[in-house]
Amino acid sequence: MAVLLLEVKDLYCERDDKVLFENLSFQLQQGTVLHLGGSNGSGKTSLLRILCGLYHDYEGQIEFFGQKIDDELAYYHSSLLYFGHQVSVKLGLTALENLTWYARIQPQLDASLISKALTEVGLAGYEQVLCQNLSAGQRRRVNLARLYMQKTTDVSHSLWILDEPFTAIDKQGVAALEQHISAFSASGGTVILTTHQQLELNSKIQRLNLDDWGTK
Amino acid sequence: MMRVFWAELSRDLLLAFRHKGDFLNPLIFFLMVAVLFPLGVSPAADFLAQIAPGVLWVSALLATLLSLDNLFKSDFDDGTLEQLLLSPESTYMIALAKACAHWITTGLPLALMAPLLAVMLFLPAQAIVTLVISLLIGTATLSLVGAIASALTVGLKKGGVLISLLVIPLYIPVLIFGASAVQSAVDGLPVTAYLAILGAMFALSLVLAPFAIAASLRVSVSS
Numbered sequence: 296m297a298v299l300l301l302e303v304k305d306l307y308c309e310r311d312d313k314v315l316f317e318n319l320s321f322q323l324q325q326g327t328v329l330h331l332g333g334s335n336g337s338g339k340t341s342l343l344r345i346l347c348g349l350y351h352d353y354e355g356q357i358e359f360f361g362q363k364i365d366d367e368l369a370y371y372h373s374s375l376l377y378f379g380h381q382v383s384v385k386l387g388l389t390a391l392e393n394l395t396w397y398a399r400i401q402p403q404l405d406a407s408l409i410s411k412a413l414t415e416v417g418l419a420g421y422e423q424v425l426c427q428n429l430s431a432g433q434r435r436r437v438n439l440a441r442l443y444m445q446k447t448t449d450v451s452h453s454l455w456i457l458d459e460p461f462t463a464i465d466k467q468g469v470a471a472l473e474q475h476i477s478a479f480s481a482s483g484g485t486v487i488l489t490t491h492q493q494l495e496l497n498s499k500i501q502r503l504n505l506d507d508w509g510t511k
Numbered sequence: 512m513m514r515v516f517w518a519e520l521s522r523d524l525l526l527a528f529r530h531k532g533d534f535l536n537p538l539i540f541f542l543m544v545a546v547l548f549p550l551g552v553s554p555a556a557d558f559l560a561q562i563a564p565g566v567l568w569v570s571a572l573l574a575t576l577l578s579l580d581n582l583f584k585s586d587f588d589d590g591t592l593e594q595l596l597l598s599p600e601s602t603y604m605i606a607l608a609k610a611c612a613h614w615i616t617t618g619l620p621l622a623l624m625a626p627l628l629a630v631m632l633f634l635p636a637q638a639i640v641t642l643v644i645s646l647l648i649g650t651a652t653l654s655l656v657g658a659i660a661s662a663l664t665v666g667l668k669k670g671g672v673l674i675s676l677l678v679i680p681l682y683i684p685v686l687i688f689g690a691s692a693v694q695s696a697v698d699g700l701p702v703t704a705y706l707a708i709l710g711a712m713f714a715l716s717l718v719l720a721p722f723a724i725a726a727s728l729r730v731s732v733s734s
Contacts, residue, residue, distance in 0.1 A: 349593055350733050373599035381590025387529045388522070399518035400598040400605075 297324035306355035316508035331489040333505030386427035404444040412443035432463040451483035515600035523612035534616040537574035544570035545628035563632035564693035582661040606724035610658040618650025641696035649689040655720035662727035
């Protein structure tokens with residue numbers, strides 16, 4: 296009994312006179328992983344930002360549990376975790392301070408899981424190090440630690456939108472992350488992600504290639 | 512709702528404390544104007560006393576303007592701004608916290624530094640209390656209004672010039688009433704009317720500016 300989580304209807308978006316996608320429609324059921332493909336500049340990031348409610352220059356409808364996302368934005372955002380291109384970590388703060396701040400502004404994160412999350416992403420012992428002294432990969436890991444802080448209540452309502460989550464992460468890290476994403480989707484969570492790497496997940500993967508939806 | 516306000520305020524203050532250069536810049540500017548003015552114009556005490564209210568207020572205003580460029584810039588560049596906007600909590604409170612942190616790191620120290628500079632410019636002693644009070648209320652208004660312009664221009668490469676253009680017309684009333692309050696205090700006239708108007712402008716911007724800041728941030732992030 297799969298429940299419909301997200302439904303996208305007739306999405307149209309153009310940027311700089313290039314149609315990124317038109318009549319794009321898809322449905323996403325709870326517990327699935329949507330792997331978004333497409334060449335560089337095909338509009339993957341634009342689509343993800345539209346799905347987050349960050350970018351508004353589009354036509355069409357996006358519904359979360361049958362509600363338009365703009366009508367129930369606070370509820371939608373309380374179910375959503377988004378990872379963008381940028382590190383999204385304050386370099387002047389320590390890993391611990393960054394995650395404490397995140398837990399306060401995004402109540403779907405549990406502050407009591409911070410130290411466990413940092414251990415999971417391999418940053419145990421770096422809690423008090425300023426992020427400007429961490430390597431690029433470690434900074435991304437601080438941000439990724441949020442995935443391990445997701446409150447376990449209501450996982451089936453949660454949606455992760457990950458834009459190139461594996462950038463700058465080493466092989467073991469990618470494997471651990473893939474395992475975590477699988478576990479999340481197995482417990483009912485839903486994921487939308489872009490990556491150019493081969494995905495090795497044992498969950499239900501749905502694929503969407505944006506190259507097929509826009510003008511060349 | 513208050514939780515997100517405190518979270519944002521304490522984070523911004525901590526960052527300002529760790530990057531002291533950013534918030535010392537406007538203070539040093541304020542000090543430089545007061546030091547250089549007598550050298551450039553005239554060191555005569557009675558002349559300086561006459562122009563001190565205006566000079567102090569104008570330099571405080573420009574010092575605030577100087578710091579507006581960085582208000583949202585670093586958050587925008589590292590992506591934490593969009594994470595803030597993805598928070599299900601009230602963006603009104605987040606915007607208010609940002610403006611509040613800006614005031615604590617610029618307006619408040621400017622107002623506290625003002626008595627020292629007032630003495631350097633021979634401002635009569637009876638006007639110093641009024642100077643500090645008018646600056647405290649006035650700079651809070653400047654922070655709130657300035658944050659709107661800063662939020663609107665944060666997505667642009669060279670937003671600095673645009674900020675000045677957007678914000679100067681809105682700063683002029685604050686400058687007029689602030690400087691007039693100090694001038695009246697120098698002349699021994701009552702100042703409560705001027706302070707009341709400054710207070711009214713502050714109350715208005717306190718209630719309305721966060722909406723405009725939040726909306727401007729959404730527009731800037733959405734490009």
